[in-house]
Structure formats: structure tokens, C-alpha cells
Amino acid sequence: MLTTTNLRAWLDCLHGRLVQEKDQLNALDTAIGDADHGSNLLRGFQKVQEKLHDNDPPDIPALCKLVGMTLISTVGGASGPLYGTFFLEVGKSIAAGSTAVAPESFATALAAGLRGIQRLGKAELGDKTMVDALSPAIDALLANQSPATAAQAARAGLAATIPLVARKGRASYLGERSRGHADPGAASAALLFDCLATATPSS
Amino acid sequence: MLTTTNLRAWLDCLHGRLVQEKDQLNALDTAIGDADHGSNLLRGFQKVQEKLHDNDPPDIPALCKLVGMTLISTVGGASGPLYGTFFLEVGKSIAAGSTAVAPESFATALAAGLRGIQRLGKAELGDKTMVDALSPAIDALLANQSPATAAQAARAGLAATIPLVARKGRASYLGERSRGHADPGAASAALLFDCLATATPSS
Amino acid sequence: MKALVNAPENVVAEALEGMALAYPELLHVETEPRFLRRSDAPRRGKVALVSGGGSGHEPLHGGFVGSGMLDAACPGEVFTSPTPDQILAAAQAVNGGAGVLLIVKNYTGDVLNFQLAAELLAAADIPTETVLVDDDVAVTDSLYTAGRRGVGATVLIEKICGAAAEAGKSLADVARIGREVNAAARSMGLALTPCTNPQAGQPSFQLGEQEIEFGIGIHGEPGRSRIPLAKADTLTEMLLTPILADLPFRSGDTVLLFVDGLGATPLLELYIVYRAATRIAEQHGLRISRRLVGSYMTSLDMAGVAITLLRMQEDWLGYWDAPVRTPALSWGATPC
Amino acid sequence: MKALVNAPENVVAEALEGMALAYPELLHVETEPRFLRRSDAPRRGKVALVSGGGSGHEPLHGGFVGSGMLDAACPGEVFTSPTPDQILAAAQAVNGGAGVLLIVKNYTGDVLNFQLAAELLAAADIPTETVLVDDDVAVTDSLYTAGRRGVGATVLIEKICGAAAEAGKSLADVARIGREVNAAARSMGLALTPCTNPQAGQPSFQLGEQEIEFGIGIHGEPGRSRIPLAKADTLTEMLLTPILADLPFRSGDTVLLFVDGLGATPLLELYIVYRAATRIAEQHGLRISRRLVGSYMTSLDMAGVAITLLRMQEDWLGYWDAPVRTPALSWGATPC
Numbered sequence A, B: 001m002l003t004t005t006n007l008r009a010w011l012d013c014l015h016g017r018l019v020q021e022k023d024q025l026n027a028l029d030t031a032i033g034d035a036d037h038g039s040n041l042l043r044g045f046q047k048v049q050e051k052l053h054d055n056d057p058p059d060i061p062a063l064c065k066l067v068g069m070t071l072i073s074t075v076g077g078a079s080g081p082l083y084g085t086f087f088l089e090v091g092k093s094i095a096a097g098s099t100a101v102a103p104e105s106f107a108t109a110l111a112a113g114l115r116g117i118q119r120l121g122k123a124e125l126g127d128k129t130m131v132d133a134l135s136p137a138i139d140a141l142l143a144n145q146s147p148a149t150a151a152q153a154a155r156a157g158l159a160a161t162i163p164l165v166a167r168k169g170r171a172s173y174l175g176e177r178s179r180g181h182a183d184p185g186a187a188s189a190a191l192l193f194d195c196l197a198t199a200t201p202s203s
Numbered sequence C, D: 001m002k003a004l005v006n007a008p009e010n011v012v013a014e015a016l017e018g019m020a021l022a023y024p025e026l027l028h029v030e031t032e033p034r035f036l037r038r039s040d041a042p043r044r045g046k047v048a049l050v051s052g053g054g055s056g057h058e059p060l061h062g063g064f065v066g067s068g069m070l071d072a073a074c075p076g077e078v079f080t081s082p083t084p085d086q087i088l089a090a091a092q093a094v095n096g097g098a099g100v101l102l103i104v105k106n107y108t109g110d111v112l113n114f115q116l117a118a119e120l121l122a123a124a125d126i127p128t129e130t131v132l133v134d135d136d137v138a139v140t141d142s143l144y145t146a147g148r149r150g151v152g153a154t155v156l157i158e159k160i161c162g163a164a165a166e167a168g169k170s171l172a173d174v175a176r177i178g179r180e181v182n183a184a185a186r187s188m189g190l191a192l193t194p195c196t197n198p199q200a201g202q203p204s205f206q207l208g209e210q211e212i213e214f215g216i217g218i219h220g221e222p223g224r225s226r227i228p229l230a231k232a233d234t235l236t237e238m239l240l241t242p243i244l245a246d247l248p249f250r251s252g253d254t255v256l257l258f259v260d261g262l263g264a265t266p267l268l269e270l271y272i273v274y275r276a277a278t279r280i281a282e283q284h285g286l287r288i289s290r291r292l293v294g295s296y297m298t299s300l301d302m303a304g305v306a307i308t309l310l311r312m313q314e315d316w317l318g319y320w321d322a323p324v325r326t327p328a329l330s331w332g333a334t335p336c
């Protein structure tokens, strides 16, 4: 079972990793974008921490909604609405009042989150976006694999973005010149699953 | 005797040397000024060449006037009016109609030119300006020494500007920081006497 | 990275405070959420114009807030689009009952955030239209990409739509004019130097002493290609060639020529490029009836230039000439 | 050195051609000798304002030619003062019978060339007055030096004297006002980067990543000292301290605060400096009643900032607010 406490640990981990890896994400975004992806996400998840300091959402859907709304209203850029929508949709897929969910339900909820991202951003697998890391990781969870395995799948997805030509987002302006660089959004998505593995009980 | 032909040779030499040493004069002016002294003088003496291609001043005063007027109307900066006035005053000191002058009269005329520079620019010896090279060179000629000796005196005057703090012109803004650099105007004045030595018969 | 800043994370907040102090009569700066608005907004019965985008492009957009142009601007962090709540709050604050036009540059971040804001505005029953700006011919337009970027045309659309709104045009009309201007405008830019986002602290790319980035955007992203430095006339021609090829500019067309500095470009150089551009335009039989030369849509400290050519329509001339009073564009009856 | 130029020796000529093409209604460019003039000059009975100086400081001075400001400007080569024949021809072309005011920045080259021109004007029986601008507190003023440089106050004098002339003041009065404004203004600047005179092709000095030149002029000459980079607030205070110390600014004084970019400074940074400057000025009890923020007197591609503080007099407020229509400054009844 995944509890509200696990999810808060997930968010704590993510915040910590973003503090550490902000510059690295910015550097990835410098190569094929505008050098702000790390700063954007840190600003958002920092605000999430502040909100959670003052608020104690009663259940998982409320927690996810708080995260989603906070990201949308503080991140900006492409990643703000995308990750924000992700958390909003995850929250909507979990029954109101739940303070714990089974891993399978959580995997289903994450899949709904990914659909939200794709509805909004119209990216397909292989377009060199966060979708390329999120999608294989969520597939792993849907196939009942462990969060650690999902995290590995996300890393593999991230690595697979390197040879691709970007077709969505700012990197797409570079055309062929976007080849040879990892996608920053895929890198932050990999962090998301690293932290999910850290924060959830190894079943 | 110094003839109109000698003076034209003087101007030809000066033009040639400025073509070669423009960048060097600009570099001196970069250190303690605004990097244009070489370009300024070359623009002026280039124009003098063009004017002399189309005009043949009948005598030395007319030649000097043409040079002075041309420098004033094409050089700009501090050096344009100063060198321009120099040539105007030299011309005024030589009797109309002269196509040759004795070395002593020419020295006296150059001294009048220097007085013109000092009247306009108010620089004294030791202020780290062109005066520091012009003055000892003209003194040498007044003392009946050869143009080659005068050129050496100008070079010595130029070298003597290096340790000085500038008190006139743009370099004076630097205060103590102007020490340790040769004055660009003194460097161009040294060229003037190098060429005088080249262009006049060694008596 | 050398810049006149205090803490990188406070750059936008402090600059906005500075703007509020510098233009007390013209505009107000709101901080929670962050937007700038005309001091006399809302204007009853006038369509309200709201734009916004990442900061670092000054004077765009905040410098175009004022009578005859934008009613509000929403600045995001440096090179980061604003958030929906900023846009919502700005639109609500300046809506004068005639609806709100959102002017959005075509970058995924801007598009998504303005889209979410538009949904919130619809939920709040505020009539809203969006003009999407995508004039940059450096980018291949395709169904399978993010499409062309919005660049210089943005300034022209904000001026022309601003005047149309001031003249009492309806929301539908102002939006239509904005889309027509966008469709008639093409742009292309190049960079001599990278820029440095103060939050990243590193130049956005490295360029040799004889290299330039060609087909550059306005966020420090590398351009389409790296080419050797060339004479201003040659580079101007290289910028104008794809622009002229992309839209059927025809001999006899009346155009507005906009030469834009990217932030660190001396005005002296912009005039040299402007001169070259007029010659090329005239060789193509174009009649330059209006012009804009200066640094209006910048990329922080990037040196470089972008050219926008707008095929003018008769009624746009009047909108262009109409009075405007903003920090960055200001004139009475005719522009100077 | 990377710049958008063709041949270094043609920079000024081509930029002037560009300006003429960009502002056909506002100004004319004459080439032999070289000067810019208001297209409607000479104005009968109005004192004519003529200024000039080296090029590379754009928009100064050519960008201030137009109604309400200069009647003519004489651009020299880059960083080289114009020649007397340019100044003479310009003054003769715009003299409307009420005499000519020469506005001269205190640099030896400018002083000497304008002085020779003034002698020629006197010989031509044109009543002439000269205002010498020397507001730069970075330079020690002494009988034994060239004295203080003319910097930011130049722009303010050109605007205020321009309005006074437009209001029909006599030559003596306009000159007096100009001298009073100069006496009430103090400036100081710093550079984050050198600039490159296209004719020299090399940066004017070398600066490390954490160094700045303090007390800089506008010709790329090194400043008074080299100091470590610091926060914008600290640097602003370092600029304002000698300014405030030099003139007896008193609590309650009404001032105009001018924050000037040196050519490559992002507007974002200028607003941050403006914010810091207002705080310091207010701590000293000064009331900022007018302001100017932007790049108005530049040094080619130099990054940096200069601050000018002018202790305002009651009647100067009206002259400052008076309509102006030039390429670089343009407003109707009140500035924006």
C-alpha cells in the first residue's frame, strides 16, 4: 500500500534531488533549450514544500491536487502545465478520501497523469520529451514491476532520448542539432521515479 | 635651403609612415585614450595627399596653409586642431611667395607653430602631450642642429613621456593610471621629425 | 557572467519594482500574482489586450503597457512563460466588459499556460480570444513540431491591435486583425554572442571570434546553424532572403521594416543593417512605408539582430500611426 | 571583434544613411560636410541648438535631433570630435536669426573644434553661445588638467534647452539655462566590459570575469580604478556616493534621476539599478520628480551603467515635460 506519508516522502525526496541537481538540469536545458528547466522545477517543488508546511491535505487526491495546482501556478514554462496536469490527473484517478492506495491503483493513476500530459502537450513516444521517460516507467508499474525497476526504465528512456531529433518543445527548433543531447524533461522524469523508488516500501 | 619639393617629400614620408604605423599609434591611444590617434592622423594626411594631387600650391606658405586647413577639416579630435594650427602658424611665419627657406627661418617657423599649439591647447612641457616631443626637437633646430639630431630629440621627448602623469587631453582622466605609457601625440610628433630628417638635404 | 543584479532569483521582482518606480503615471505593477497594467485600466467598453511571456526580452512586454498598446503584461521568470493565474488575474483586472485578447508567442510553455488561462477565463464568463504569433522563418513549420516561434511580429501586433482596440473595434475584429498581421509578417534573426540567463549563470552557447549563430530565437537557444561572420550587408541579405521567399511579397507591396537589436547591439550597427535592408527590400520592389529600428524584443545581453518584414494593409497604416504612450513606444499622431 | 559592419571606415557614413532612411520625416542628413538637421530647420526666430561629438554614443546626438531638442548634430568619426567646418555648416544651416547655441562636452577635441567653429561663426556674424558640459565626478577637476568630462548631463541639457528655445527664450537665456543645468548635474559611470572601436578592432581594455572599471568615460578609456564586481545595489551606491558628495544636494531637493545604459546593458539590469538608486536618493531625502531610464549616451558595445542626478529647478520641470519628437526621445505633454 502507498500512503499519504509515502507520497509526502516522495515529494521531499524530489525537492532534495532538485536542490542538488538544478544546475545539471539547467545545463541539459542550455544545450537544447533555454537553460531554465532545473530552476523552473525547483521553484515549483520548493513552493510545494512551503504549501505542505502550512497545509495538511487530508487524503491522497487532495495532496495530488495541491501539488498540481502549485506547480501550475509557480513553474511556468512548458513543464509547469505538463507536470501540474500530471499531478491533477493522478489525484482525480484516486477515490476521494483515500489515504492509501494499492500499487496497481497507483500505477493506473500515474497512467492517467501521463494521458493528461499527452492530451495537453500532444507529444508521442520518441518526440524527445518527458514522455519518453515517463511512459516506460509507468508501463513497468502497470506490469506490476517494482518502483526501482520503473526507475530503471525511466533512466533507459532518458538515455534513449539522446540520439533523437526533438519534435516537441523548444528543442524542436534546433532540428538535427538537437541530436546527441538528453532531454531535460526526461531527466527530471527520471528523478521522479528515482524518488518514487526511494519513498515507497519495497514490497 | 628647404624647398617646396622638400616639404612635399616630408608630407609623402609622413603619409607613408602613418599607413605603416596607424595601428601602433591607435594601440598607444588605446592604453591611455580612445584608440583613434593613428586613424585620425592617417585620415588627415591621406586627405592632404589627395588635395596635393589636385592642387599645386605655388609656395611654402600656401602649402602649409593647405596642410593646416585640411588637417583641421578632416582630422577632428584633439590632434586635428592642434596639428592643423601648427601648420597654419608655420605657413604664416614664412614670407609669401617663398619657394625655399633657410634652415634657421624654418626652425623659427616651426617654433611659431609650436606656440600656436600651446596657445590653443594650453599644454606645458611635461604635461605628457605632443608638446613634449615637439619642443625639444624644435629647440635642437633653433640651436642649428641637424634634422636628424632634432628627430633624436623628439624620440627622447617621446620616451620621457612614459613615466609622466598626463595633465592635458583625454589621458589626464586616468590620473596616476596614465603613468607607464608613451603619449600617442608625442609618438606622432616623433614621426614628424623622422620624416623631416628623411626629406631634407643633410647639410 | 557579469551583470548588474543582486540575487539571480530576484532579478524579475526587482526589475519590476524599478519599472513601477520609473513609470508611476503610466503603469501599475501587481505582485500577487505578478502582472503590469495600465494605470487607467480597465477601460470601459474597450477590448483589453493582455500579453506576456518570459522576462529577459525587455522592453517586451511590460514596456508596451500603456495607452494605445497593451492593457496588461504578465512577466514570467527569465525565459520562462508566466503561469495561468497571472494571466487570469491580469485579464480580470483589465477587462472593460468588451472581452480580452490574449497575444501569445508560439512557444510550448506560453501556449500551454495561456491555454489553461483561457479555460479559466471561459469559466469566469469573460469573452476571450487568442492570437498566436508565429512569424519566425528560421524554424520549420510542420504538424509534427512545435511550429514556428513568435518573434518580432509580436511588437507589431501589439501596436496595431492596440490601436484597433482603442478605436473601438470588437473583440472578434481585433483578434482577426491580429491574426492577419501575424499572417503577413515574417522574421529571422542571428546572434553574434550568446546570452546569459542569470539563473543559469553560464552563456547559452560558446561562439568563436569569427562565428555567428544563424536563425536564432530569443531565449539563448542555439540557432539553426553556425556560420562564419560576414559583412553587415551580406548578413542582412541572408536574413531577408528566407523572409522574402516565405511570403509572396510582390513588387509594389507596401511594407513595414523592423530591425530589432537583441539587447547588446549598438544602435550604430542597427542603422547599418537598416540601410542594407532597405536596399534589398527596394531591389524587390517593396515600398517601405513604416519602420522601426531599435532594441524592442531582446534576449538579455545577446548581441545580434533580427529583421521583421510586414506586408502592410491600408487600414493598418492608421493603426500604426495612432497615438501610443508606453515606456518603449511613444508618439503622437505619426511615429518618429 | 564582432560587429554588424561592412568596412570599419564606412561605419559612420552608412549608419547616417540608415538614420536618414529610418526617419525621413524628422531629419535630413547632409554629407559634405557631415551633419544632421531637423527637417523643418531653420525655424525663424528660434534659437538654434547645435551639438555634436564623436560617433559611437548613439542615440546621442543625432537621435536627439527634432522638434523640442536639437536643430542639428555633427557626428565625428567613432570617438573623434567633429571638425569646425561641420559645425560651421550645421550652424549656418539651422540658424533662424536668433543665434546658435553650441552644446559641447568637455573633451579637448570637442572643445578645440567647437572653439574654432565659434570663431568662424563670429566672423560670419552669427551670434553664438557655448555651453560646456562637465558633469563627470569621476574626474578630478583642476586648473592643471583637461577638467571634468561631459557625460549624462548632455542629454538633459539638450532636452531642457531645446524646450526653452522652443518657448521663445533668447540666446542668452537658453545659454544661461544650459549652464545652470550643467552646474546642477553630476554623473558617474562604470563598465562591466570594454568596448571595441571598429577602427581599432581591439577591445579598449581587458577585464577579468569578476572585474569592473569604475569611473569610466564614454570612449573606452579605462576608468579611475579597477574594482571587483559587486551586487547591483552596492555598485549603485558606489556611483551615487561621490555624486551626492560633490554637489550640496539637500534633503527636500527635487531631482531628475537618469540611469543610462552604456550600449550593451539589458534594460532589465537598468531597472534594477534604477530601483536601487531611488532608494538611496530617498534615504537622502531627495524627491525624484522626473526620471529617464534607458541607453541614451552609449559607448558602442560597452556593458555598464552611468547615473546622473540633476537638482531640478521649478521652471525646468515644464521644459522637461514639454513635447519632444526625436528618434530617441518622444513624448507629448508629459514624459512616459
Ligand SMILES: Nc1ncnc2c1ncn2[C@@H]1O[C@H](COP(=O)(O)OP(=O)(O)O)[C@@H](O)[C@H]1O
Residues within 6 Å of the ligand: A029, A033, A034, A036, A037, A038, A040, A041, A076, A077, A078, A079, A080, A082, A117, A120, A121, A122, A123, A128, A129, A130, A131, A168, A169, A170, A183, A184, A185, A186, C079, C080, C081, C108, C109, C110
Ligand atoms: N509538448 C510537450 N509534451 C511533453 N513534454 C514537453 C513538451 N514540450 C516540452 N516538453 C518537456 O518540457 C521540457 C522543458 O521544460 P522547461 O525547460 O521547464 O520549459 P521551457 O521549454 O518552456 O523552458 C522539455 O525538456 C520536454 O521534456
Ligand SMILES: Nc1ncnc2c1ncn2[C@@H]1O[C@H](COP(=O)(O)OP(=O)(O)O)[C@@H](O)[C@H]1O
Residues within 6 Å of the ligand: B029, B033, B034, B036, B037, B038, B040, B041, B076, B077, B078, B079, B080, B082, B117, B120, B121, B122, B123, B128, B129, B130, B131, B168, B169, B170, B183, B184, B185, B186, D079, D080, D081, D108, D109, D110
Ligand atoms: N591640450 C593639449 N595640448 C597639446 N596636445 C594635446 C592636448 N590634448 C591632447 N593632446 C595630444 O593629442 C593626442 C591625442 O590625439 P587624438 O587621439 O587624435 O585626439 P582625441 O584625444 O580627441 O582622441 C594626445 O596624445 C596628446 O599628445
Ligand SMILES: [Mg+2]
Residues within 6 Å of the ligand: A029, A033, A034, A035, A036, A037, A077, A170
Ligand atoms: Mg527550458
Ligand SMILES: [Mg+2]
Residues within 6 Å of the ligand: B029, B033, B034, B035, B036, B037, B077, B170
Ligand atoms: Mg584619441
Ligand SMILES: [Mg+2]
Residues within 6 Å of the ligand: A034, A036, A077, A078, C054, C078, C079, C080, C081, C109
Ligand atoms: Mg523556459
Ligand SMILES: [Mg+2]
Residues within 6 Å of the ligand: B034, B036, B077, B078, D054, D078, D079, D080, D081, D109
Ligand atoms: Mg578621439
